[in-house]
Amino acid sequence: MSSTKKVLIVDDEAPIREMIAVALEMAGYECLEAENANQAHALIVDSKPDMVLLDWMMPGTSGVDFARRLRKDELTADMPIIMLTAKGEEENKIKGLESGADDFITKPFSPRELVARLKAVLRRTTPKGVEEPVSVDGLTLDPISHRVTAEGAPIELGPTEFRLLQFFMTHQDRAYSRGQLLDMVWGGNVYVEERTVDVHIRRLRKALGERHDYLVQTVRGTGYRFSANVA
Amino acid sequence: MSSTKKVLIVDDEAPIREMIAVALEMAGYECLEAENANQAHALIVDSKPDMVLLDWMMPGTSGVDFARRLRKDELTADMPIIMLTAKGEEENKIKGLESGADDFITKPFSPRELVARLKAVLRRTTPKGVEEPVSVDGLTLDPISHRVTAEGAPIELGPTEFRLLQFFMTHQDRAYSRGQLLDMVWGGNVYVEERTVDVHIRRLRKALGERHDYLVQTVRGTGYRFSANVA
DNA sequence: CGTGCGCGTCATATTAGTGTAACAATATTG
DNA sequence: CAATATTGTTACACTAATATGACGCGCACG
Numbered sequence: 259m260s261s262t263k264k265v266l267i268v269d270d271e272a273p274i275r276e277m278i279a280v281a282l283e284m285a286g287y288e289c290l291e292a293e294n295a296n297q298a299h300a301l302i303v304d305s306k307p308d309m310v311l312l313d314w315m316m317p318g319t320s321g322v323d324f325a326r327r328l329r330k331d332e333l334t335a336d337m338p339i340i341m342l343t344a345k346g347e348e349e350n351k352i353k354g355l356e357s358g359a360d361d362f363i364t365k366p367f368s369p370r371e372l373v374a375r376l377k378a379v380l381r382r383t384t385p386k387g388v389e390e391p392v393s394v395d396g397l398t399l400d401p402i403s404h405r406v407t408a409e410g411a412p413i414e415l416g417p418t419e420f421r422l423l424q425f426f427m428t429h430q431d432r433a434y435s436r437g438q439l440l441d442m443v444w445g446g447n448v449y450v451e452e453r454t455v456d457v458h459i460r461r462l463r464k465a466l467g468e469r470h471d472y473l474v475q476t477v478r479g480t481g482y483r484f485s486a487n488v489a
Numbered sequence: 490m491s492s493t494k495k496v497l498i499v500d501d502e503a504p505i506r507e508m509i510a511v512a513l514e515m516a517g518y519e520c521l522e523a524e525n526a527n528q529a530h531a532l533i534v535d536s537k538p539d540m541v542l543l544d545w546m547m548p549g550t551s552g553v554d555f556a557r558r559l560r561k562d563e564l565t566a567d568m569p570i571i572m573l574t575a576k577g578e579e580e581n582k583i584k585g586l587e588s589g590a591d592d593f594i595t596k597p598f599s600p601r602e603l604v605a606r607l608k609a610v611l612r613r614t615t616p617k618g619v620e621e622p623v624s625v626d627g628l629t630l631d632p633i634s635h636r637v638t639a640e641g642a643p644i645e646l647g648p649t650e651f652r653l654l655q656f657f658m659t660h661q662d663r664a665y666s667r668g669q670l671l672d673m674v675w676g677g678n679v680y681v682e683e684r685t686v687d688v689h690i691r692r693l694r695k696a697l698g699e700r701h702d703y704l705v706q707t708v709r710g711t712g713y714r715f716s717a718n719v720a
Numbered sequence: 721c722g723t724g725c726g727c728g729t730c731a732t733a734t735t736a737g738t739g740t741a742a743c744a745a746t747a748t749t750g
Numbered sequence: 751c752a753a754t755a756t757t758g759t760t761a762c763a764c765t766a767a768t769a770t771g772a773c774g775c776g777c778a779c780g
Contacts, residue, residue, distance in 0.1 A: 296560075300591060303609075416726055433635035437612050449605035453768090454728055460769065461726095477635050478736065478767070479648035485634070488643065647737050648767095685739050687757065692737095694758095707757070709747070 266290045268298045269313040281369035295324045302334055314343035325359055338383040392427040394486050397470045399427050419462045426484030435481040497521045499529040500544040512600035526550035545574035556590055569614045623658040625717050628701045630658050650693045657715030666712040
């Protein structure tokens with residue numbers, strides 16, 4: 259589990275992106291850059307960064323619009339966003355936060371401030387459901403220790419099954435198509451057969467054993483669902 | 490699926506277009522072809538494809554320019570675009586994304602990859618309608634979890650019955666002919682006996698049980714109706 | 721440079737869902 | 751009430767969708 263966080267910087271001015279990137283890299287972050295909304299979107303689905311630094315003013319789709327767009331799509335809905343804006347536009351702050359930004363920084367800012375805020379947001383958003391253990395009917399998944407147990411007894415899972423189960427446990431009672439599962443669990447830029455999902459479902463069920471395999475439910479003609487309720 | 494997607498292939502080399510078209514048609518897409526920007530533009534306005542496959546290198550207006558042009562026109566601004574380019578031109582990738590392409594494939598590519606990418610792009614650009622649960626007299630259908638319950642107790646439905654019920658619950662108090670139901674629930678381009686509808690109505694009623702089967706009402710000489718009010 | 725493990729794909733088995741036809745029941749018409 | 755039109759029911763062959771087991775490949779680790 260790589261603990262280096264990926265940050266996507268979206269700004270139309272290359273020098274600014276560069277400056278920020280340097281600051282962040284010195285602080286141990288990995289940086290991606292995009293100069294407009296479309297490019298940013300492509301990179302997000304592609305590389306799944308851990309957070310987005312978004313310039314307020316951009317030609318084409320503005321930062322706010324883009325943030326809103328990200329919030330709407332489930333795939334990116336919980337992506338942390340920090341808005342960057344020029345000074346003296348306090349009223350924008352309102353709109354920025356409304357649009358779903360997690361924080362707001364006005365230029366000019368010091369690298370130290372940026373890193374500090376970023377850390378804060380990351381600390382605040384990352385543990386949200388991501389680092390907390392989840393458990394259902396005696397089945398527990400602990401993201402921190404990367405372990406799954408049934409009534410305390412450990413369950414062996416391959417990496418993919420683990421991610422799959424983690425996704426399921428954090429998105430219960432929802433039917434997902436194989437395609438959606440591929441997007442969410444495998445990642446945006448892998449191209450595998452949809453049937454592969456079946457196989458991993460199978461492996462997951464087998465690993466869960468009779469006691470818990472009812473949780474992974476088939477929704478015929480649609481996909482799969484994880485739920486503690488039968489049928 | 491219900492609606493077959495139309496894909497416009499723009500490339501100046503006919504054999505390549507043909508190859509791509511064959512691959513896509515096998516995967517169940519409908520294909521349009523154009524060999525230059527003008528022709529492509531005409532087809533776009535004319536047939537409104539769901540996405541465009543655009544060759545990077547073309548005589549006349551190049552792929553990038555054309556993409557830009559599409560992005561500028563409001564009518565075509567959100568048309569998904571996948572760029573095709575020759576290998577070993579990584580820096581083009583940047584420009585491709587800049588110009589607004591949603592994805593980028595370098596030749597040579599396998600048909601499988603092409604189809605997979607296409608699917609992915611289509612999946613993430615097709616906005617999913619926000620689906621709220623509907624409920625009538627204790628009967629609830631939740632599109633998200635893909636579940637139907639009567640007073641909380643789950644009801645088993647096959648895919649077709651599910652769609653049928655979903656259609657009914659979102660179009661209540663209105664009589665539909667069997668033909669209309671076939672169009673709406675089965676999809677426009679399938680040929681099945683109209684009496685098949687009767688059978689599925691029967692199955693639906695049976696699944697709903699005595700408690701709720703009154704909701705599905707026969708309109709003699711016309712078809713069926715879903716309503717909480719008794720006729 | 722083997723070796724083992726996890727992953728993706730295939731081929732095959734299994735099961736669930738569909739459409740049709742045939743017959744029963746019920747309404748409609750005159 | 752008979753004759754006819756329409757809908758309800760059921761059984762069944764057929765198809766589509768999912769489950770399962772096996773295989774080979776690539777990669778990390780020794």
